[in-house]
Amino acid sequence: MFSLFYGLWKYMFSKTEFHVLILGIDKAGKTTLLEKLKSVYSNLEGLPPDRIVPTVGLNIGRIEVSNTKLVFWDLGGQPGLRLIWEKYYEEAHAVVYVIDATCPSRFEDSKSALEKVLRHEDLQGAPLLILANKQDLNDAVSSEELARYLDLKKLDERVYMFEAVSAYDGMGIKESVEWLVEVMERSKRTETLRARAGGPASA
Ligand SMILES: Nc1nc2c(ncn2[C@@H]2O[C@H](COP(=O)(O)OP(=O)(O)OP(=O)(O)O)[C@@H](O)[C@H]2O)c(=O)[nH]1
Numbered sequence: 199m200f201s202l203f204y205g206l207w208k209y210m211f212s213k214t215e216f217h218v219l220i221l222g223i224d225k226a227g228k229t230t231l232l233e234k235l236k237s238v239y240s241n242l243e244g245l246p247p248d249r250i251v252p253t254v255g256l257n258i259g260r261i262e263v264s265n266t267k268l269v270f271w272d273l274g275g276q277p278g279l280r281l282i283w284e285k286y287y288e289e290a291h292a293v294v295y296v297i298d299a300t301c302p303s304r305f306e307d308s309k310s311a312l313e314k315v316l317r318h319e320d321l322q323g324a325p326l327l328i329l330a331n332k333q334d335l336n337d338a339v340s341s342e343e344l345a346r347y348l349d350l351k352k353l354d355e356r357v358y359m360f361e362a363v364s365a366y367d368g369m370g371i372k373e374s375v376e377w378l379v380e381v382m383e384r385s386k387r388t389e390t391l392r393a394r395a396g397g398p399a400s401a
């Protein structure tokens with residue numbers, strides 16, 4: 199009996215936890231963004247940019263926003279490491295796709311890597327936030343320009359947004375996180391993941 203009440207109590211009062219996958223090609227600024235998120239939303243001081251090295255494994259960052267826990271998974275974007283991305287798709291509630299907005303010569307690479315992500319069936323229905331990063335630099339293209347450059351097809355049914363950010367000065371970070379929380383809370387994808395984990399289909 200106690201365990202039944204405890205289970206119910208835990209279900210009602212424990213905070214929802216969402217998994218957010220941070221993807222993008224190498225040097226887009228994913229890890230710098232993760233460290234910025236930690237600095238903005240937790241007491242922990244994130245690593246300064248000059249101490250961040252290219253990612254080979256997985257970096258994890260946990261933050262809390264109102265009553266919601268977010269767990270960010272940051273993976274390496276070098277070509278040989280992109281094969282690992284799909285191992286994390288099944289458990290992800292949403293995807294943040296980071297693009298270096300100052301580097302048009304790599305937009306094509308970014309676009310094809312993103313299209314491959316979107317084609318994967320394990321990510322069906324996952325909300326997508328595309329970040330035009332490095333806005334602190336003069337030559338960064340805006341989020342609208344980036345959207346035009348990418349000209350993504352296949353976004354039809356997906357909930358998505360483009361946002362201009364800077365992982366250095368924090369521009370656009372709060373708007374991004376607010377959007378993510380809002381869409382994940384009411385996404386069909388979240389219901390599906392909850393049902394798979396054995397919880398009620400909606401809360
Ligand atoms: N000016 C500026 N530079 C940035 C910003 N974000 C990242 N950088 C720089 O871009 C470079 C790559 O940043 P990382 O965070 O390591 O990139 P990444 O996407 O994690 O790269 P991989 O781990 O190799 O996939 C570093 O020199 C960063 O300091 C930004 O918002 N503004």
Ligand SMILES: [Mg+2]
Pocket residue numbers: 228229230251252253272273274275
């Ligand atoms: Mg990295």
